[in-house]
Amino acid sequence: MSDEKIQADSVEPSFTADSSKEAMSDVPADPSGKKLRWAFRKVDVTLLFVVFISNVLNSMDRANLGMAKVAGLEKDTGMTGSDFNVVASIMYPSYLVCMLPSNLALRKFGARFWLSFITVIWGLINMCMAFAKNRTDFILCRLFLGAAESGATPGALMLITLWYPRKMVTSRVALFYSAFAAGAIIGGPIASGIMKITNPRFKSWEWIFFIEGLVTAGFGLIMFFLLADYPDKSWLLKKGEKALMRQRMAEDQAEGGHRAVNMKRLWDHARDPLVYFQALILFSANFGVNTILTFATIIVNQLGYSPSASQAMQAAPGICGFIGILLSRYYPKWLRNHFFSSIFCSTWVIVASVILLATANNGARIFALCLLSFGCFGNVGLGPGWLMSNVGGPTRAAFGGAINGILGGLGGLCTSYIYRNKDAPRYMFGHGMNLFAGLLSMVVATISYVIILRRNKKKETNPIDISHMSEDEKIDLESDHPNFRYVE
Numbered sequence: 001m002s003d004e005k006i007q008a009d010s011v012e013p014s015f016t017a018d019s020s021k022e023a024m025s026d027v028p029a030d031p032s033g034k035k036l037r038w039a040f041r042k043v044d045v046t047l048l049f050v051v052f053i054s055n056v057l058n059s060m061d062r063a064n065l066g067m068a069k070v071a072g073l074e075k076d077t078g079m080t081g082s083d084f085n086v087v088a089s090i091m092y093p094s095y096l097v098c099m100l101p102s103n104l105a106l107r108k109f110g111a112r113f114w115l116s117f118i119t120v121i122w123g124l125i126n127m128c129m130a131f132a133k134n135r136t137d138f139i140l141c142r143l144f145l146g147a148a149e150s151g152a153t154p155g156a157l158m159l160i161t162l163w164y165p166r167k168m169v170t171s172r173v174a175l176f177y178s179a180f181a182a183g184a185i186i187g188g189p190i191a192s193g194i195m196k197i198t199n200p201r202f203k204s205w206e207w208i209f210f211i212e213g214l215v216t217a218g219f220g221l222i223m224f225f226l227l228a229d230y231p232d233k234s235w236l237l238k239k240g241e242k243a244l245m246r247q248r249m250a251e252d253q254a255e256g257g258h259r260a261v262n263m264k265r266l267w268d269h270a271r272d273p274l275v276y277f278q279a280l281i282l283f284s285a286n287f288g289v290n291t292i293l294t295f296a297t298i299i300v301n302q303l304g305y306s307p308s309a310s311q312a313m314q315a316a317p318g319i320c321g322f323i324g325i326l327l328s329r330y331y332p333k334w335l336r337n338h339f340f341s342s343i344f345c346s347t348w349v350i351v352a353s354v355i356l357l358a359t360a361n362n363g364a365r366i367f368a369l370c371l372l373s374f375g376c377f378g379n380v381g382l383g384p385g386w387l388m389s390n391v392g393g394p395t396r397a398a399f400g401g402a403i404n405g406i407l408g409g410l411g412g413l414c415t416s417y418i419y420r421n422k423d424a425p426r427y428m429f430g431h432g433m434n435l436f437a438g439l440l441s442m443v444v445a446t447i448s449y450v451i452i453l454r455r456n457k458k459k460e461t462n463p464i465d466i467s468h469m470s471e472d473e474k475i476d477l478e479s480d481h482p483n484f485r486y487v488e
Contacts, residue, residue: 027247028240036248039241043163046236048172050226051156052179054119057216058152059183060190061126061145063293063314064212067191068205070297070307076203077134082420087138088294089416091146095409100402102151103158107398110229111159114151119220122148126213130206153408154401161388161397163231165248166487169389170338174329174381181325181377184292184318192311265395265478274455275400277448278390279407281342281383284441286411287418287434288349288376292317295419295430296369302425303362313366320370321377324348328381337488338386339449342441345382348375349438356431372434379441384408386448389487393478411437452486459485 030036065073065088074084106114125145132138160172194211195204202210228234231245269275291299296317301310324345331341352372356365384404391397419430463482466474474481 026239027243030244035241036244039237039245040164040168042236042241043231043234043245044172046234047159047163047227048175050223051115051159051176052182053219054115054152054223055156055176055179056183056186057119057123057212057219058149059180059293060187060212061122061149061216062290063183063187063297064126064191064208066294066297067188067311068208070301070310071191071195071205071208072203072307073205076205077132077138079135082417083135085417085420087135087142089413090139091142091149092409092413092416093146094143095146095150096406096413098147098150099154099406099409100399103154103398103402103405106151106155106158107394111155111162112224112227112229115155115159115227116220116224118148118151118155119223120217121220122152123213123215123217123220126216127210128213130202130210130213150405150409154405157384157388157401157404158394158397161391161401162229162394163245166389170332170382170385170487171329173385173388174325177377177380177384178322178325180289180293180380181318181321181373184296184373185315185322186318187293188297188311188314188318192308195308195311265393266399269396269399274390274448274451275387275396275403276407277444277451278383278387279400279404280444281379281386281441281448282404283407283411284346284437284444285349285376285379285383286408287415287437288352288372289321289380290412290415291419291430291434292321292369292373292376294415296373298419299369299425299427300366302427303365316366317369317373321373324374324376324378325381328378329385331378331382337449338382338389339445339488342379342382342386342445345375345378346438346441346445348372348378349441350435351375353431353435353438357428357435360426375438386487390452390479392481392484393475396478449488452488456486456488 028035069084073079079087102114102118122145125141125148129138129141129145132141156176157173160176161169164172190212191208194207197204197207199207231237231242231249234242237245292314297310297314300313301307305313328341328345331344332338335341335344348371352368352370352375355368355371359365359368387400387404388397391400414433415430418433419427423429459482464477464480466477466482469477478484479486
């Protein structure tokens, strides 16, 4: 993390510093930046680690439906035809509808309470799926599951923007999203192990839902005691460390995170095409991500492998995805910006999809799933990080996080229907849609890059006049402030 060292001469011009002078009076001397770096490392191993584990459990809870299918769920519940696809997709309508309200509720009740609460709820709902006996039971459970999970990812993204300066957001978002790949790595082997439980109270696939849901609900209770809404409320940071972080966030134009959401500005951001184009990167990436999380085990099973072997083999693409998303935090540095980084990741998705379409060789297809995972998980780290690096304040953060989650959820909804039983074992339609998603990601990343270049140039040549505005009005400008520069 040496590339993230905080230096006083590297910060952007401030438009909130004047209003924070009094609050900064207790800031300790830190000429080398060592104290500030240590404060952020403490945040990494507490807040970031907690939301990372929560996301690992989220990933496992989403993937357990595919695990349960190869363990006999369809046969035991009487599902036929496209019933499984309906069950897999039905969580997304409630997920999408509840996304923005859940994000606003987080602002009202605080991250500590809200993220803990919804984690407990979705864990309990997963436990309930162990008692589902037919398609209708699963549909009801999955509808409630979508509503409960809707605030988890956008809420965590908003929390990251409130704790880290913009130059550190992308790397932390990448680490947060790497939890999805970590869940894919351990979820398959864990499910394979759970299947070996011989207690007659539950079938093997029912044990998967019950045990993983119980762990999630228990961790949700622990989260309440570990999280804090803002650095000022942290139980771990010392007074001087809080002051240093407050100063750094003010210098980075992020201190507005303590302010309430401005409804007028919310409408302005809703009309900004850049938010949607950047969110479409996650939409495209989620085709591949949900292919790995939900359908990789099924695809491998259709190649002729046993259910337990198929579940265990999901770890291979999961490891590649984990490596891809961890490396993605360095791509903007290595490749100069987020745009070229996203193009690089999309290229791997396209290559993998072509291999899956072109060959029936088992080894080549498993290798292609690994390449697909490497590319799509890389974009999962880059897309949201790029968007959330350009929010500039709490209102755009709330809206951007929600739209990012909504379009990401739509990607998951679409993927639920592209791998159909009638297309087994080649699944040409599903692989073709992943090829389309890779191409779409390239297009929207290019459009986003062009918009950002034009806006930054306009801020240099023709900035808006803020001399007549009050301090509050200046802060509410967020990304429109003349001193704000979009991250490329």
